[in-house]
Amino acid sequence: MSTEETLILVKPDGVARGLTGEILRRIEAKGYRIADLRMLTASRELLAEHYEEHEGKPFFEPLIEFMSSGPVVAVRAEGNRVIEGFRALAGTTDPTAAAPGTIRGDLGRDWGVAVQQNLVHGSDSTLSAERELGLWFA
Numbered sequence: 001m002s003t004e005e006t007l008i009l010v011k012p013d014g015v016a017r018g019l020t021g022e023i024l025r026r027i028e029a030k031g032y033r034i035a036d037l038r039m040l041t042a043s044r045e046l047l048a049e050h051y052e053e054h055e056g057k058p059f060f061e062p063l064i065e066f067m068s069s070g071p072v073v074a075v076r077a078e079g080n081r082v083i084e085g086f087r088a089l090a091g092t093t094d095p096t097a098a099a100p101g102t103i104r105g106d107l108g109r110d111w112g113v114a115v116q117q118n119l120v121h122g123s124d125s126t127l128s129a130e131r132e133l134g135l136w137f138a
């Protein structure tokens with residue numbers, strides 16, 4: 001089995017709420033390796049590329065607005081099946097519905113705003129992991 005890499009983002013809500021350490025702790029406690037890490041406020045251009053699959057959807061504009069509203073922490077994480085494994089750690093997209101025990105389920109909620117503020121992003125396939133790591137760790 002070959003080692004895999006994924007892109008994880010601690011989104012602006014996670015950074016603003018002081019949950020970066022808790023989220024990194026969960027990644028490491030699961031046994032994945034943090035291979036690289038950077039904090040930045042992402043440009044709209046970078047985010048539009050990152051979320052290109054969602055262009056045209058009603059939440060696209062609010063999503064770009066939210067994601068550029070403050071610093072994020074970008075993480076290159078490594079481990080066997082880390083792509084699937086981190087998605088499982090993160091929980092389902094809607095933090096209200098996300099299972100307890102997951103990052104979104106334990107730490108997230110509905111804040112009544114235009115976009116689901118759900119603390120983290122994780123690549124969803126080997127193809128998107130490769131593409132997204134290229135964008136955030138160019």
Ligand code: GDP
Pocket residue numbers: 054059063092093114115116117118120121122124
């Ligand atoms: P993810 O892969 O679980 O992050 O979910 P998606 O790739 O489907 O969506 C990207 C991000 O857009 C999500 O993490 C949410 O922040 C936001 N989002 C997705 N779907 C919706 C939606 O139906 N409504 C709202 N308001 N935001 C959404």
Ligand code: MG
Pocket residue numbers: 124
């Ligand atoms: Mg996605």
